[in-house]
Amino acid sequence: MHIPDGFIDLPTSAIFAAASAGAITYSLVGARKQLDEKSAPLAGLTAVFIFAVQMLNFPVAAGTSGHLLGGALAAVLVGPYAATLALTVVLVMQGFLFADGGLSAIGLNVFNMAVLGVWGGYAVFLLVRKILPKNKSSISIAAAIAGLISVPIAAIGFVFQYSLGATATFSVSAVLGAMVGTHILIGIGEAIITALTVSAVMASRSDLVFGWENKTSTLEIRN
Amino acid sequence: MRFPVVYSYCFVVRTLKIKVETRHHHGHDVGERLYIHRHSVVHSLPAHPKIIAALLFIFTVVATPITWWFNFLGYFVLIVTVAITAKIPLKTLFTRALIEIPFVFFAILMPFFGKGEVVSVGPFDLYQEGLIAAAGILIKGTLGVLTAITLSTSTTAREMLRGLEKLKLPTLMVQIASFMLRYVNVVNDEMERMKVARESRGFTATGIQHWKVLATAAGALFIRSYERGERVHLAMLSRGYTGVLPHEEPPKLSKSIWFTALALPISAITILAISLGINK
Known part of the structure; x- marks a missing residue:
């Protein structure tokens, strides 16, 4: 769900645009360090992947279907820096080319989905990975919990913006309840799809998964 | 003497058809779903003054207190006038606004x-x-969506990107976005082929029990996208890529271009200023 123009007032939008700009600058530096000059094509293709996979419909029941949001998935697959950049580009392009999400609200949307969703999800992923034993299935479980948490975290970001600068009359606690409630449900779907997708990639190209630091298999020299 | 009439009618249709086919290229990719090619003042303006104009207009709209009804009527007339100047069919304009x-x-x-x-x-x-x-x-929200639609309908994706670059969007972001635009069709086609393959094996997704198949496809799509990214990167390196894409410096814009582009927000700000004076 993208926030349209006029829903949140301009000062709040400006604050979050500045916060997003800071997070993007940090991710630009991090992505350059992590991927060198490879960062542009790889983050670009990640953006395309996220854009495409959001159009893949997962049927739920009785004709309804949902789709992946992809913040946590991108963070686990390519790392949080490239994921933030890829999701930001997707949101900016959706705003400017598809009129999806208000142009004055881009900072708000980027903050919720590309910053909170990605970094919140990645923090949860790191935490869960630390607790679980170091094997491949732990990565999928950690990705699932990251996916589950990343969606309500983004929703909480929205509620925070709402409490600061909304022109609406719903009480903040009511919005918090409704948003977090529905987004936990969406998060369960996100968790299942994220875990299944990560385990599919782990099965064939585990070396591509950023969150899988495969330190155990070093080069073996046999005589 | 019916025959010649019919004949000439066919002839006209044929020449029209030829005319349609020989028109210059009209981009209609996934990345340009909203763009409609027209020859208008709005289309001919460079992208970055247009983006600034759209943003200023939206800021003015959002900053106006909601009880000043007449202001919004004025803004509405302004943006519809711009859309008409851009030769955007009003039906298209309003159907697209349903996105909100x-x-x-x-x-x-x-x-x-x-x-x-x-x-x-x-x-x-x-x-x-x-x-x-x-x-x-x-x-x-509606005024914002109408503005964004007018902007995206009159500006190609490539121009929009160049405009954002002029407005100091970081180079790496511009590059990521241009990769995205360049490959969005390729990856979409890839996804479509995977869908055709699934369906030709008799698969239909009806519920949660099929998510594993779809997620496996998403995983495969990621691997293919990533590998394509690596191939593209190697191809770029072999052509001498050093981290910056070459581009020529476009000529400086004349004052009249800026004035034409900014006519929309200037009118809106004037309306706001007048009503500020009245409501004092």
Whole structure:
């Protein structure tokens, strides 16, 4: 769900645009360090992947279907820096080319989905990975919990913006309840799809998964 | 003597057809779903003054207090005038504006909750405060969407990117975005082929039990996208890529171009200034 123009007032939008700009600058530096000059094509293709996979419909029941949001998935697959950049580009392009999400609200949307969703999800992923034993299935479980948490975290970001600068009359606690409630449900779907997708990639190209630091298999020299 | 008439009719149709086929290229990719090719003042303007104009206009709309109804009427007339100048069919303009429907529901519920004065509208008792807030969300959101649609319908994706680059979007972001635009069709086709392959094996997704198949496809799509990224990167390196893409410096824009582009926000700000004076 993208926030349209006029829903949140301009000062709040400006604050979050500045916060997003800071997070993007940090991710630009991090992505350059992590991927060198490879960062542009790889983050670009990640953006395309996220854009495409959001159009893949997962049927739920009785004709309804949902789709992946992809913040946590991108963070686990390519790392949080490239994921933030890829999701930001997707949101900016959706705003400017598809009129999806208000142009004055881009900072708000980027903050919720590309910053909170990605970094919140990645923090949860790191935490869960630390607790679980170091094997491949732990990565999928950690990705699932990251996916589950990343969606309500983004929703909480929205509620925070709402409490600061909304022109609406719903009480903040009511919005918090409704948003977090529905987004936990969406998060369960996100968790299942994220875990299944990560385990599919782990099965064939585990070396591509950023969150899988495969330190155990070093080069073996046999005589 | 019917025959010649029919003949000449066919001839006209044929020449028209040829004319259609020999027109210059009209980009219609996934990345340019909203762009409609026309020859208009709005289309001919460079992208970055247009982006600035759209943003300033939206800022003006959002900054206006919602009880100043006449201002919004003025803004509406302004943006529709721009859309007409851009030769965008009004039907297209308003159908595309339906994208904001999810938030409309949010707004519709609002008058039913709240406190303070109650107004009776038909069978419903509505809260005035909520009614005004809901109208604000709807009106400002609609004006924002109409502006964004006018911008994206009159600007190609490539121009938009160049405009954002001129407005100091970081180079790496511009590169990521240009990769995205360049490969969005390739990856979409890839996904479509995977779908055709699944369906030709007799697969239909009906519920959660099929998510594993779809997620496996998503995983495969990621691997293919990533590998394509690596191939593209190697191809770029072998052509001498050092981290910056070459581009020529476009000529400086004349004052009249800026003035034409900024006519929209200047008019809107004038309306706002006048009503500020009246409401003092």
